[in-house]
Amino acid sequence: MGAERVVFVHGSGSFGAAAWPRQHGLSIDFDCLYVRRHGFSATEEPVGTDHDRDQEIIADALGGGGGGGGHVVAHSQGAVAAMMLAVDRPDLVRTLTLVEPACFSLTAELPATAAHIALMEPLFAERHAMSDDDILRTFVRRVSDADARTPATTDARRDAARLRLQSPPWEAPLSIVPGVPTLVLTGGWEPLYEEVAAYLAGTGAIHRTAPGGHRPHDTAEGDAFIRSFLRTSRQQAAA
Template sequence: MRPGRMVLVHGAGSFGAAAWPRQHGLSLEFDCLYVRRHGFSETEAPLPTDHERDKAIIAEALGAGGHVVAHSQGAVAAMLLAVERPDLVRTLTLVEPACFSLTAELPATKAHIELVAPLFAEREKMSDEQFHREFVRLVLSADAREPTTEAARRSAARLRLQSPPWEAPLTIVPGVPTLVLTGGWEPLYEEVAGYLAGTGAIHHHAPGGHRPQDSDEGDTLIRTFLRSSAQAEVA
């Protein structure tokens, strides 16, 4: 007997099943749905962040309820839904969660907001390419490649339309079993993970930078947590 529905929610980059290459095999154990958040499409123009639409997309995918695995900015809507509908969300797995409104007053998050907020304040005056280039410079301390394909240009446009994660209305944490997985590379995400661990979440590290779910260790940690949670449900 399969242990139930699992919904996987992407971050700001790849979306749908492409965002979870190492987790495709979970479909052998769970009824997996790899959703696309609002405004993410391979053909249509990007749209601004809409947490309400994202929550509705996740809730519809869950059906009668199940497990949610979410990465980066996708963790925001996943947490919002878990707070409002704990009857639907049986467990949460949050990978490098960008839930910065929870830690806005803590040192690493505060420094990040002070660094990046002026860029978001000026984004209406900037082209997609200008915003993308400056965002990469500020956040990754790197030079961005100029978008030369339609997909890359659409990704740059989508990035400029995303709402700052620290503005999401997250003030409390969900009362559901939660695993937080981080890559140990960036204090910003470790700060969020520490906050969530202080409220009862399990926190583990795995290699892979911002995508620890792509490493052997990260994939194993996710699968172990989900399997143990599913076994507890039927015990």
């Protein structure tokens, strides 16, 4: 019997294996695949969000055409398609690990998420009339009170264009994943993500916190939580 498959799903910014530098060593124990979501490319022009296509990409990586299945580890907006797939294809998804999940449609009526939506919704409503540079600067200022520089490289300009094309994550058609063991990992820095994590914990997920901002999986502690969850889940399934 071969090693169990683990599919890693990136958020915004880096994609593929580059988005998961701490987790490369898991390939010793698991069959790891680092997917590239729809519209993310180092050479092609960005396109808009397509949750259905992202689900297909994850399902294919899990062996959706011929059985298989495995574990899914997803970060930020990548967690949206991962959850959607787990609902539609529970036969494929053995466990879910959601890192700082941007699953805001689940918590849209709760205080931190509602405040975030009120802040960002006007920006998303106007984004098609704005330049890539303008939306990048406005987005960064609203989420962090920092100033974003004008993109100076081709990759940075492509990232800014991609940001403008993304659909609001709070509009994603999400529902609770029944029966799939789930770990939620947050950085403990932003009430918005803690609110989502608390909601998911209330439905049966395990919630762990590792200081590391929006990328807690880049820390030794966060990486250890992911590895422990995957290995424990494998042992429990074997038993």
